[in-house]
Amino acid sequence: MKTKKARLITQTVTYAVLILLFVILTVMINNKSISRTLKGQLIPICSWIVMAVSLNLVVGISGELSLGHAGFMSIGAFSGIIVSGWLLNGFGMEDPALRLFLSILCGGVIAGIFGVLIGIPVLRLRGDYLAIVTLAFGEIIKNVMNCVYVSVEGRSLNWGFLDGNLPGTLLLNGPMGAVKVKTIATFGAGFILVIFSLIVVLNLVNSRSGRAIMAARDNRIAAEAMGINITKYKMMAFVTAAVLAGMAGALYGLSMATLLPTKFSFNESINVLVFVVLGGIGNIPGSIVSATALTILPEKLRFLQNYRMLAYAILLILVMVLGNNPLLKTLWRRLIPGRNREQTGEEMRA
Amino acid sequence: MIFLSNLVNGISLGSIYAIIALGYTMVYGIAKMLNFAHGDVIMVGAYIIFCGAQYWGLPAPVAVLLAMLVCTVLGMTIEKLAYKPLRQATGLAVLITAIGMSYLLQNTALLIWGANPKVFPSPFSTDALHLFGGELVIKPETLITILANVVIMIALSLFISRTKMGKAMRCVSEDRGAAELMGINVNRTISVTFAIGSALAAIAGLLLCSSYPMLQPTTGSMPGIKAFTAAVFGGIGSIPGAMLGGVLLGIIEILGKAYISTELGDAIVFAVLIVVLLVRPTGLLGKPVREKV
Numbered sequence: 001m002k003t004k005k006a007r008l009i010t011q012t013v014t015y016a017v018l019i020l021l022f023v024i025l026t027v028m029i030n031n032k033s034i035s036r037t038l039k040g041q042l043i044p045i046c047s048w049i050v051m052a053v054s055l056n057l058v059v060g061i062s063g064e065l066s067l068g069h070a071g072f073m074s075i076g077a078f079s080g081i082i083v084s085g086w087l088l089n090g091f092g093m094e095d096p097a098l099r100l101f102l103s104i105l106c107g108g109v110i111a112g113i114f115g116v117l118i119g120i121p122v123l124r125l126r127g128d129y130l131a132i133v134t135l136a137f138g139e140i141i142k143n144v145m146n147c148v149y150v151s152v153e154g155r156s157l158n159w160g161f162l163d164g165n166l167p168g169t170l171l172l173n174g175p176m177g178a179v180k181v182k183t184i185a186t187f188g189a190g191f192i193l194v195i196f197s198l199i200v201v202l203n204l205v206n207s208r209s210g211r212a213i214m215a216a217r218d219n220r221i222a223a224e225a226m227g228i229n230i231t232k233y234k235m236m237a238f239v240t241a242a243v244l245a246g247m248a249g250a251l252y253g254l255s256m257a258t259l260l261p262t263k264f265s266f267n268e269s270i271n272v273l274v275f276v277v278l279g280g281i282g283n284i285p286g287s288i289v290s291a292t293a294l295t296i297l298p299e300k301l302r303f304l305q306n307y308r309m310l311a312y313a314i315l316l317i318l319v320m321v322l323g324n325n326p327l328l329k330t331l332w333r334r335l336i337p338g339r340n341r342e343q344t345g346e347e348m349r350a
Numbered sequence: 351m352i353f354l355s356n357l358v359n360g361i362s363l364g365s366i367y368a369i370i371a372l373g374y375t376m377v378y379g380i381a382k383m384l385n386f387a388h389g390d391v392i393m394v395g396a397y398i399i400f401c402g403a404q405y406w407g408l409p410a411p412v413a414v415l416l417a418m419l420v421c422t423v424l425g426m427t428i429e430k431l432a433y434k435p436l437r438q439a440t441g442l443a444v445l446i447t448a449i450g451m452s453y454l455l456q457n458t459a460l461l462i463w464g465a466n467p468k469v470f471p472s473p474f475s476t477d478a479l480h481l482f483g484g485e486l487v488i489k490p491e492t493l494i495t496i497l498a499n500v501v502i503m504i505a506l507s508l509f510i511s512r513t514k515m516g517k518a519m520r521c522v523s524e525d526r527g528a529a530e531l532m533g534i535n536v537n538r539t540i541s542v543t544f545a546i547g548s549a550l551a552a553i554a555g556l557l558l559c560s561s562y563p564m565l566q567p568t569t570g571s572m573p574g575i576k577a578f579t580a581a582v583f584g585g586i587g588s589i590p591g592a593m594l595g596g597v598l599l600g601i602i603e604i605l606g607k608a609y610i611s612t613e614l615g616d617a618i619v620f621a622v623l624i625v626v627l628l629v630r631p632t633g634l635l636g637k638p639v640r641e642k643v
Binding site for chain 2: 065125128129135139146147266270277281310314317323326
């Protein structure tokens, strides 16, 4: 357990660094001194950060391996796109900021509802079985999204399943996904979402409920004996993560002109999990750093051309193998003495 | 009659899943890890057979043996380089390494063989079997797949229950520490497990691509995920469970696609998995885990 003071310092530093980065990047965008590729990546980076932070809540804080987190992102993205298109076509709401806000909100709420529905059966299981069921839900969501058609005509939304013959403008076109999306997401909105998710997650972790969630993770039976309602607290973490993932999805979806349902596949869930594990399980600032670095990295490796993903794979394996080398671990710990205490707790769990 | 033909196709697809699932379940039982790279070993095996038959002019059985050899070496190398240094690490670290390995294999294949799908020539040249006055047509691939599955099942069961190595495997899967104390070479046992799993992956690659003749670097990943699902379905760590889970999953997938909806085939498979796991949380043939305080 970290002391209250150390925790406060880490949090303040995290927020301060993020705000500083945001200011620098905004200035750079205004000066046009930022590369086009990086500029295009800013909003996706924000959504991947939120994804990583929210998955860390499930995997790190609540201790359940989830392999279907991209499913919630998919739900959020497509509900966000539908809401945005509906507001624009049906109600003539031109103000992009308000539309973006409402879309992200709806994306979060709808993903949260699915989080509850999926959480009820999923959280009855343990360990690898839980992981495989989340994987299954992720695949089901991807598969079902492939068959959904939505169109807007006047103020009414029309739904079709496996049948694209709908009146009005199509917002969602089955396997073709969302086409001609008005990209209203902005970097500022993305930044606010990142800060919002940080506030939510860090406050949850450091609250009474957060301690209950971690107690349930560390020793289920002991926690139950202390009168902690395991299902309630696991559910709390799972649904919060689903809501945040939905919001991240809505932001992501509204930053892309076209979006295929197959985008949010098992591979994306795994990618987010890689962010979480490389950033440190249970380490929220670590998730932010690794999500940012690993989103930029494949682009930076572009000079390797075809060898790009190969290099990424080798890096991933090397980081994992060398990072867990006992010799290097001891060396690392000697170099940074302050880490000693924190790490032992984590290792005892493993 | 259509139903019967679908059923046979389902069993055949399920047999492929079962053979792949064996690799997952054996490695899980013994090394307690999910080897996500297993699906990609299948793809490598299929490519080797393809190259052997198309470019190097090898007769089909030799090409298959070569692929089994390559996959065995590949599986053991992966284990040595990537998984062995992580024996003491957390399960998640191993999982991420396995994912990295899967990317590595896919991208290496992409560099060597390119992204364009290759049409896999069927190595089985005999005519299709016509039953019931030509109403039920069974392709030779289908029949051989089912036969191969049965043979592998029997051979593997005998190996696990009768040989010294099989006994060592059962020991390591039950209690690694105690097995080590009894003088069992745990590292070698794990190596052999990977070798067997990978050799089976080469066979699975052959059967998969003879029935679905499109070969590309991502060929192995979806069957890999489904086979992993099948292993969990039957109870992960249990060999008969992998068999049962694989065959049932194949039948459900084909019948679901035929009678409910083609587009939703995968969703149906995964939905059935969820329902089964809710009723039996450790799979069909998995041992229930008792909790001790």
